[in-house]
Amino acid sequence: MKPLFLAHGSPMLAVEQNAYSQFLQQIGASLKPDAIVIFTAHWETEAVTVSSKNDEYETIYDFYGFPDELYQVKYPAKGSTKVAELVGRLLSEQHIPVAYDTSRGLDHGSWTMLKHMFPKADVPVVQVSVNPDRPAADQYRIGEALRSLSSLNILVIGSGVTVHNLRAVKWGQQEPESWAVEFDDWLIENMNNHDTNCLFQYEEKAPHAKMAVPRAEHFVPLYIALGSGSPGETPQVIYRSYEFGTLSYLSMQF
Template sequence: MISPLFLAHGSPMLAVEDKPYTRFLKQLGDGIKPEFVVIFTAHWEEEKVTVSSHNGVYDTIYDFYGFPDELYKVRYPARGNVEAASKVTESLTKQGIAWTTDEQRGLDHGSWTMLHHMFPAADVPVVQISVNPYLSPAAQHQIGAALRDLTKQDVLIIGSGVTVHNLRAVNWGATKPDAWATEFDDWLIQHMQGNDLQTLFRYRTEAPHAERAVPRAEHFVPLYIAMGAGDLSRTEIIYRDYEFGNMSYMCVKF
């Protein structure tokens, strides 16, 4: 069994940086040998759950601009896997969750910047899946829960996002985390480790600084998907740091 993960993908510069977080990702990948990876990425939004299904090499999507040239030279030639995608869609069907497949889309930076460090040989098949930020936290959790049995088959499920993600609030010169950002993450940790799922579903009205931390939910909902795929009572904070004052790099194992 491989525990599901929520991982912060932060800046695209992760792909070319050597810092504590990238070294953490490498160590994390070194300790996991999955049959395949299922990754829900904040940078692919669809109304219906959309599952990548092909056996070819993914294109590396550079869904950002204004970064150094070296970043656009990185390639992550992971392969898809139709059989793996079928296992995902079968699990979704059993729980009554509507889905469709995609045979063309490459890996966006919510996926490849982290996988590049975790599995640098690109030898682990990847099934990339979209998110719908307009669904409720409970519905996000249900999507993850539909895939829970896959974790018993040595499948690594990753929710790729950021808990505190407000680009308008970043403080480029910050030398320590902003209090409001850490207070929001502290609230999440308290209720995750307290196995308090219903309160977590009400984060928008009950968590401190929720509107500021999550102005739009696309980066936040992968947390609930990973949570649903795992066991909330086994919540473990496996990494925590902040960049630019309030961009959270908190990572959670469920």
Template structure:
């Protein structure tokens, strides 16, 4: 059975310390899908040219946040790299005239380990972490994902790790329910995703309600378009949706 690419919101770093509906969803996804390897595009690694982690052993941990509980900075997730798969990914991109570099040093950031430590706590599945460039048009992000479509046939799970609504200035730790504008933006996005309205999605900043407020900077939404491009179905599925802190989206979409 082919493993379909997914876009997953990685939420706040302390998600890994919580037990809630979203973490239960992630655990269930991990039980249902046991890939041979994982290729993950993380919103927390930005490079001009696509960079691909080619780690021989275990990733170092990157704690790319501040002001969280001390136990979070002691969190370990000993994910293993795969230089062989990294080279394959690089070749697939270059076959489509997309430049890419191998990176043998960078550790795993929380866009990677927060999700994977919940989904695959044993850290037994090899991981190839890939950077994003938020300044490329969404059509180019989609084509980047498209170049990697064939990986699904080898039971390799592609994950876009980011968020849809991601405006840290609007976060409210005391919020009981999500802000209406955040819901409206996601409603529009989900409708276009599930109906495969790509032309409108590529122009979401001009067409979607509250787009500038929801996405002041595009690094967190880029992994959505990459995962979409690598999709294996013409009927993407919304797997999960909820909110934290009033405006931070927790979303799961399968392509």
């Protein structure tokens, strides 16, 4: 069960039928995980915080100004305290501080994609927070601590966006800006070369890093997913497109 990094894009993804939603439906149909552990860019905490509950999650509408139909969508997935405890133990064994949350629902960094991938909401979900202020190497180490989940048929997902600068979007533009493409190209090349030292210094070494990642909350799930993958495997680009000129839908399998 290879880990994934998936772009969650606009909340409208939940109700749209387009090439990316079709991709999510196809990859979801190809996977039969026993549980999902998803790191979402829309839940930020100081310590790694793990959702720990067995009952149904509330669907959180953590956005505003969208059509009414979006606020009617429900994703009634249940949690798993057993998987949450496993995640916490694996992190703690690597001296990574862990906290647990028993009440928070699923935010749109999770349910907008999972709705397409597993529409029956019949796979237990454990949602995990991110801390964008941690160094890139620490993000990778969080994922690294969870590598054994793959062998247990648990799907690890990093939910974010590589190029995410809402001030730089070009509304209605179909062709991607060259700088956004160059940033993603740099990431792919260094992931393929397993050059983690270079990746950890992306802020200094990647082209257009400040434009692509003005703040790291959407970016760090990539490094967590990368760390959780097999170090001997070459990462695979499983989807790539751009919306509004700059918003990247680059998705990877590790």
